[in-house]
Amino acid sequence: MSASAPADPHAHAAPLVPGPARGLGDASPGPVSRGYPGTEALSSAFTATDYRQALEDSNAGGRPLSLALRLPFCQHACYHCMRHPVLTTDRRRADAYLSRLDREMVLLGRHLGSRREVRGLHWGGGSPTFLTLNQMGDLIDRLDARFRLARGRDRDFGIEIDPRDADVLTLRHLEALGFNRLTLSVLDLDARVLQAINRPQSRGLTEQLLDEADRLGFRSLDMELTIGLPLQSREGFAATLEQILAMAPARLTLFPYLHRPERFPPQRHIPAGDLPGTEAQGAMRRAAHDRLVDAGYVHLGWDRYARQGGSLKDARAQWRRQAECDILGLGVGALSRLEGAWARNASGLADFEAALDDGGLPTATGRWLSRDDRLRAQAIEALMTRETLDLEALGQAFAIDAAAELATALDRLQAIGLVTRRGQRLDLVAPGTRWAGELTRAFGVASP
Ligand code: SF4
Structure with missing residues (x-):
C-alpha cells in the first residue's frame, strides 16, 4: 500500500507494541515497527533456532496473538514506493505464495501453546487486495484451520486496501470473512501529485469505498496520507486535507515520504527537483496537525489521529488490546515482536521460499531484547x-x-x-x- 518511514518499509504491516511497565500509567501504546529498537538493529546472528526458542518462551506468559501477514504482490509500480513489492498482473502467482504461508503457519503452530487465541489480524502489502476473492477466502480458511481465531466483537481484524484494486464487492467479501477494520491508502487527492508517483486514483473511488465501509458497519476506517511527495505544496496538501475532512474518516495517519532512490529503485523516476524541501514538508506537517486538531481530531501519537468521541475511544481500546498481544509476522520480510525478542523473515522472496521448502522457519534476522x-x-x-x-x-x-x-x-x-x-x-x-x-x-x- 502506501509507503512509510524508511526504517521499516513495512511499517504499517504490523501494528503494535507491548505496553508500558507497571507504574508508568495506562497510556495506549502505538505502532512500533518504527519504534525501538527498530529493524535496523536486528542481526543475522539471531537464527530460526533463536526464534523457535523465543516462541516457546512466550507460551509461559500465554499472551494472546496478533498475526501480521505480508502479501507482497502489486499490479503497478508506484514511484514513491518504500517497500519491495513483487510486481505482476498474474494473480495466479499468489497461489504458490499462499501455500508457503500455510507451511509457515504449520511450523509456527508447533511452537505455540494450543490455547493461545488470535485476537488481532492484519494483512499488509504490497497490496493485499491484489488477491482474488477466492484467494482471500482460502487464506482465511487456512488461518482458521491453523490458529484459534477469536470470534468475539473485540477481535481486531484489519486489512490495507488499495482503492484501485477494490470495489464494493471486495468490501462485502472482506466483511463476510470477518474483517472489521480497514486502512485506505489515499496518499493525496491532487491529480498532479498522484500522476508524479504513477498512481492515478480518483477521489470518487475513495468516497465510494468509505460510504460502503460505513454502510457495512466496519468498526474503523483509517485514511493514510503522505507528506513530502513530488509536486506537493502547502496549499495543495491543505486542499487535500479539506476534502478528506469532508469525508469525516474515523482515523487519519500522516506518513512522511523520504527519498532514497539508491535503496528503492522506483524512486529514480522522481526528479529530486520536484520534491518539497525539508522546510516546506515541516510547514505542511504543522499545518495539517493544527487543522486536524481544529477539526476535532486527537493526536494519538506515532503520526496517527482519531476523531473525538466514539472513534477515539475505539482507537485507544484497540491499542490497549493489541498491547496485550505477541505479534507474529508471517510472509516475506514480516516482522515478529514478542515480549522477549524481535525476529524478521527473509526479505527476498527466493530466500523466504527456499527456507520453507527446506522445512525451516524463514527467520533471517532478529534480536533478543535486553x-x-x-x-x-x-x-x-x-x-x-x-x-x-x-x-x-x-x-x-x-x-x-x-x-x-x-x-x-x-x-x-x-x-x-x-x-x-x-x-x-x-x-x-x-x-x-x-x-x-x-x-x-x-x-x-x-x-x-
Ligand atoms: S507499489 Fe505496491 S507496496 Fe509500493 S506503494 Fe504502490 S501499492 Fe504500495
Whole structure:
C-alpha cells in the first residue's frame, strides 16, 4: 500500500507494541515497527533456532496473538514506493505464495501453546487486495484451520486496501470473512501529485469505498496520507486535507515520504527537483496537525489521529488490546515482536521460499531484547503517546536510575530541541508536528 518511514518499509504491516511497565500509567501504546529498537538493529546472528526458542518462551506468559501477514504482490509500480513489492498482473502467482504461508503457519503452530487465541489480524502489502476473492477466502480458511481465531466483537481484524484494486464487492467479501477494520491508502487527492508517483486514483473511488465501509458497519476506517511527495505544496496538501475532512474518516495517519532512490529503485523516476524541501514538508506537517486538531481530531501519537468521541475511544481500546498481544509476522520480510525478542523473515522472496521448502522457519534476522531495549522502548512510547516522560516512574518500573542510564539520549534529545526537561520530567516540544522516527533515532540503538 502506501509507503512509510524508511526504517521499516513495512511499517504499517504490523501494528503494535507491548505496553508500558507497571507504574508508568495506562497510556495506549502505538505502532512500533518504527519504534525501538527498530529493524535496523536486528542481526543475522539471531537464527530460526533463536526464534523457535523465543516462541516457546512466550507460551509461559500465554499472551494472546496478533498475526501480521505480508502479501507482497502489486499490479503497478508506484514511484514513491518504500517497500519491495513483487510486481505482476498474474494473480495466479499468489497461489504458490499462499501455500508457503500455510507451511509457515504449520511450523509456527508447533511452537505455540494450543490455547493461545488470535485476537488481532492484519494483512499488509504490497497490496493485499491484489488477491482474488477466492484467494482471500482460502487464506482465511487456512488461518482458521491453523490458529484459534477469536470470534468475539473485540477481535481486531484489519486489512490495507488499495482503492484501485477494490470495489464494493471486495468490501462485502472482506466483511463476510470477518474483517472489521480497514486502512485506505489515499496518499493525496491532487491529480498532479498522484500522476508524479504513477498512481492515478480518483477521489470518487475513495468516497465510494468509505460510504460502503460505513454502510457495512466496519468498526474503523483509517485514511493514510503522505507528506513530502513530488509536486506537493502547502496549499495543495491543505486542499487535500479539506476534502478528506469532508469525508469525516474515523482515523487519519500522516506518513512522511523520504527519498532514497539508491535503496528503492522506483524512486529514480522522481526528479529530486520536484520534491518539497525539508522546510516546506515541516510547514505542511504543522499545518495539517493544527487543522486536524481544529477539526476535532486527537493526536494519538506515532503520526496517527482519531476523531473525538466514539472513534477515539475505539482507537485507544484497540491499542490497549493489541498491547496485550505477541505479534507474529508471517510472509516475506514480516516482522515478529514478542515480549522477549524481535525476529524478521527473509526479505527476498527466493530466500523466504527456499527456507520453507527446506522445512525451516524463514527467520533471517532478529534480536533478543535486553533490559536497555525495553527501557528505551518505554521511554519513547511515553513521549509519543502521552507527550511527557516521568523519569522517576520509569526508573521505579525498572529499579534503576533512568536519568543516569539514558543520560546520553536525554542530552541528544534536548540538544536537537525535541524535548524540554524540568528535573525528572521531559516534555515533547510541539507534539504532533514532529515525525515519530525522529524521536526513535534520537534515542540511538544499543548494541545487541
Ligand atoms: S507499489 Fe505496491 S507496496 Fe509500493 S506503494 Fe504502490 S501499492 Fe504500495
